[in-house]
């Protein structure tokens with residue numbers, strides 16, 4: 020018999036279910052993700068640090084887990100909430116079941132609760148702080164108190180917490196078309212990628228475009244990077260509140276001043292916005308999923324995109340040398356912008372997908388073109 024588990028939300032809601040991961044307790048902001056696939060990539064996306072993720076798709080774990088699908092070297096979500104985990108995973112790539120994987124990584128997870136009810140609460144009230152407990156004896160009152168004691172993500176700088184300690188070269192090759200083997204690419208550009216919680220697929224897609232990549236810690240001063248004379252600088256995705264990353268905002272300002280090709284994704288987009296003097300704000304429940312429609316304002320195309328953010332740049336506070344390039348068709352929020360007088364642009368969603376559709380992968384080509392033209 021699995022251990023019992025319980026989820027308590029700061030609004031007083033309590034859900035009883037059973038454990039499908041490690042025993043223990045965890046606190047964080049509870050958010051919902053609507054992607055139907057890609058649970059392992061979601062678990063290992065560093066942008067989810069201090070967040071407990073509930074997946075709205077009811078059957079999670081069907082295809083097991085493996086080494087290749089991780090987006091970083093560990094699980095970053097603070098916990099996992101699902102409706103149901105199948106008893107037996109079935110896929111030729113699977114080396115481990117989801118509960119075993121979660122247990123090995125020490126991640127508390129609950130199944131057997133009504134995730135539709137939970138998602139409606141989060142949609143109506145916005146993301147809520149919660150406490151997830153699993154084990155032989157669980158105490159709802161204590162969990163509620165812990166949920167209410169969690170300070171929330173506002174003001175929390177987590178990029179420097181999940182970042183690497185020292186620089187390294189990304190030298191994994193790129194996949195063959197049939198995705199069975201890696202091969203080398205011709206290196207055309209030297210790129211420095213800031214790791215605020217970078218996902219591996221971003222580095223793969225940059226390498227695929229001929230980038231030789233040096234990944235650097237979040238707090239690396241801009242002067243150190245400029246001394247490396249890169250062809251371009253990349254600002255990665257990452258967890259927490261962008262406004263709290265003052266060192267990153269200061270560095271981005273220097274890269275903009277130096278007119279070096281600059282590309283930002285998600286947290287990187289928000290940091291670029293803040294560097295330009297724009298305001299960032301907390302969203303009600305954010306965007307977390309793999310089917311979000313985004314409009315490309317240059318040609319009117321609608322792209323289906325992968326998303327994972329709880330903060331956003333307030334478009335009305337952007338300076339006049341910014342051109343909005345993408346908006347969300349869910350809520351009209353800002354999804355991308357480019358500078359009119361510098362080689363810099365960024366995107367709020369996840370163009371690298373993983374999981375998700377590849378509609379907006381052309382942004383990686385745009386960065387390569389920008390570096391080519393700026394040379």
Ligand SMILES: NC(=O)CC[C@H](N)C(=O)O
Pocket residue numbers: 066255256257258259260261284285286287327328329330331
């Ligand atoms: N995926 C990301 O980079 C997320 C950015 C930021 N932490 C947010 O929640 O909005």
